[in-house]
Amino acid sequence: MSGIWDPSQFLTFADHRLRPALELLGRVQVDTVDSIVDLGCGTGNVVPFLRSRWPDADYCGVDSSAQMLERAGRDHPDETWLEADLRSWRPREPVSLLYSNATLHWLPNHETLFTDLMASLIPGGVLAAQMPANFAEPTHTTIAEVAREGSWSVDLEPALQGVPVDTPATYHGLLSSHCRQLDIWTTTYTQELAGPDAVTEWVSGSALRPVLTALPEAEAREFTAEYTRRANVHYPRRGDGVTLLPFTRLFIVAQRRAG
Numbered sequence: 001m002s003g004i005w006d007p008s009q010f011l012t013f014a015d016h017r018l019r020p021a022l023e024l025l026g027r028v029q030v031d032t033v034d035s036i037v038d039l040g041c042g043t044g045n046v047v048p049f050l051r052s053r054w055p056d057a058d059y060c061g062v063d064s065s066a067q068m069l070e071r072a073g074r075d076h077p078d079e080t081w082l083e084a085d086l087r088s089w090r091p092r093e094p095v096s097l098l099y100s101n102a103t104l105h106w107l108p109n110h111e112t113l114f115t116d117l118m119a120s121l122i123p124g125g126v127l128a129a130q131m132p133a134n135f136a137e138p139t140h141t142t143i144a145e146v147a148r149e150g151s152w153s154v155d156l157e158p159a160l161q162g163v164p165v166d167t168p169a170t171y172h173g174l175l176s177s178h179c180r181q182l183d184i185w186t187t188t189y190t191q192e193l194a195g196p197d198a199v200t201e202w203v204s205g206s207a208l209r210p211v212l213t214a215l216p217e218a219e220a221r222e223f224t225a226e227y228t229r230r231a232n233v234h235y236p237r238r239g240d241g242v243t244l245l246p247f248t249r250l251f252i253v254a255q256r257r258a259g
Contacts, residue, residue: 019189020249021046021101024130025053027183027253028097033057035095037120039086039129040103044072047079050099057096062089094122098129102206102249105131105164111174118178123258127175133186133250135163138234139203143211146226152219159214161207165250175254183253191245198243199231200224 025046033054038046041061050059060080063069069081087107091098098117107113117127134140140161147156168184176182193202200208208227212220237243 017102018045020130020187020251022049023187024101024128024251024253025049025099027251028053028099028126028128029181029253030097030124030126030255033096035093036060036097036099037062037091037095039098039100040106041072041081042068042101042103044076044079044081046099046101047072047076054097060091062086090116091120094120094125096122096125098125098127100127100129102130102132104129106161108164110164110166110171114171114174115178118175118254118256121256123256124180125256127252127254127256129252131165131250132247133165134246134248135161135165137246137248138231139199139245139247140207142227142230142234143203143208146223146230147211150223150226152215152223156211156214159210161210168250171250171252175252178256179254180257181253181255184251186248186250188246188248191247193243193245194241196237197228197232198237199235199245200228202245203231 035058036050036054038044038050038059038061041047041063042065044061047059047061050057058080060082061069061072062082062084063072064083064085066083069083072079073081086103098120104110104113114127121127144160147153147160150156168186172182172184193199195201204212204224208224212223215223235243235245
């Protein structure tokens with residue numbers, strides 16, 4: 001993830017990306033939080049809402065992207081920001097709240113990952129995570145199709161992500177024995193995107209980014225053009241200029257058992 005994220009592009013759709021973050025936060029039903037670690041904090045756009053809930057908590061935003069953290073530091077200079085590889089980084093001391101908005105799907109080995117995260121909580125602490133769960137939709141399958149059909153296929157194969165998010169039942173099986181309370185649900189948002197080539201603009205800030213950064217500039221433009229042509233077939237722009245993009249997300253709020 002490091003070095004490939006464009007904060008400006010990511011924030012183009014801040015409202016769509018922020019809504020699930022706030023809905024996740026709203027389901028965290030604890031009053032007292034002494035310490036918060038924001039895993040994959042990005043530009044820090046959720047920190048004002050975390051602060052409004054728990055103004056006195058120690059906060060640390062962790063991300064692998066120096067570009068995102070630079071923006072976060074400019075926008076929120078009073079907070080603590082840490083650049084780290086989230087595949088291996090864990091808090092030194094157990095924390096009250098591990099919050100993660102649209103990050104954990106980029107990390108492998110979820111069986112180990114989620115067990116480690118639960119172990120990083122104090123008794124009664126909460127893991128709150130939200131991940132996209134639309135990897136079987138054309139937004140993502142079209143990326144793989146274009147990648148494997150072009151002359152760039154060998155170069156792009158390592159950049160292709162499989163289906164990194166499992167079923168709600170799988171996460172329930174991983175987490176239930178560790179939890180006092182466990183809430184898992186999915187929501188499909190019908191997002192209204194404006195402008196031409198809207199779906200390409202959307203994925204350019206996330207799923208398309210690793211592929212494009214693996215290509216020379218000319219090939220990246222060619223790849224984008226072909227992806228756009230196919231995406232516009234799957235998600236046609238309506239007469240009023242709006243493109244509808246259904247987008248499913250998986251939510252987990254897990255409170256660790258006491259003792």
